[in-house]
Structures are given as C-alpha cells and as structure tokens.
Amino acid sequence: MIIDEQTVDKVAHLARLELSAAEKPEIIKDMNKILGFMDKLNEVDTTGVEPLVYMTDDENILREDVVKQVITTAEALENAPEHDGSHFLVAKVINK
Known part of the structure; x- marks a missing residue:
C-alpha cells in the first residue's frame, strides 16, 4: 500500500488534525516508511511462535x-477552598 495525499487528508480528518x-x-514520507517497516515484519517466519501477552512470567x-x-473530616477540609x-x-x- 502506498500512502498518497488523499489518504493523508482522510487520516488527518479522522484524527482531527x-x-x-x-x-x-x-x-506521506513518514507513513510510507512505517508501512515499509510493517512489510519487513510480515516477512518474518513466526510459525510455532506463541503470541506474547506479557513481557515476563512475573506476577x-x-x-x-x-x-x-x-484523618478527621475537619482535618481533611482544613485546606479546602470551599x-x-x-x-x-x-x-x-454538568448542566441539565
């Protein structure tokens, strides 16, 4: 997939940018680099690799x-503005 100006406009609109x-x-250049990197990751053979949920087995x-x-209520309210x-x-x- 190649990112063009129309795609950038759509993403910018969705992101309110x-x-x-x-x-x-x-x-456009940055987004194409990101997609290129993702294509490289798709080339990696992950057969037999279990999905990683946590980085460690620690609990x-x-x-x-x-x-x-x-503390008492009076102490909690001591520095309250009101x-x-x-x-x-x-x-x-909230107005109703």
Whole structure:
C-alpha cells in the first residue's frame, strides 16, 4: 500500500488534525516508511511462535490493604477552598 495525499487528508480528518500543504509531503514520507517497516515484519517466519501477552512470567506481588493513618473530616477540609463543614464544594460542571 502506498500512502498518497488523499489518504493523508482522510487520516488527518479522522484524527482531527490540520496539516498545511508543506507538512503533507513529510507525513506521506513518514507513513510510507512505517508501512515499509510493517512489510519487513510480515516477512518474518513466526510459525510455532506463541503470541506474547506479557513481557515476563512475573506476577504482581500485592500488599495487604491496611489503613495506616486516619484523618478527621475537619482535618481533611482544613485546606479546602470551599466546604460546608462536611463536604468539599466544587463548581457545577454538568448542566441539565
């Protein structure tokens, strides 16, 4: 597959990018290099190779969830710009 200006325009539209006329030749060149590299990868014989999901066989070692320090509501609200004594007050962000 060869990338042309129409393909770049379509991809730019889908990605919500605005490309100048001067940028398009460089993008075409870069995208063709990427596709060339992918073609090289397709030449590699992967017969018998299991798909790799994780880079190692290590498992996460999780610690026990233990409460170490408890603060009171009053302490939590000390530096709040606005509060009503028991809750943080924030500006309304959703209009219905």
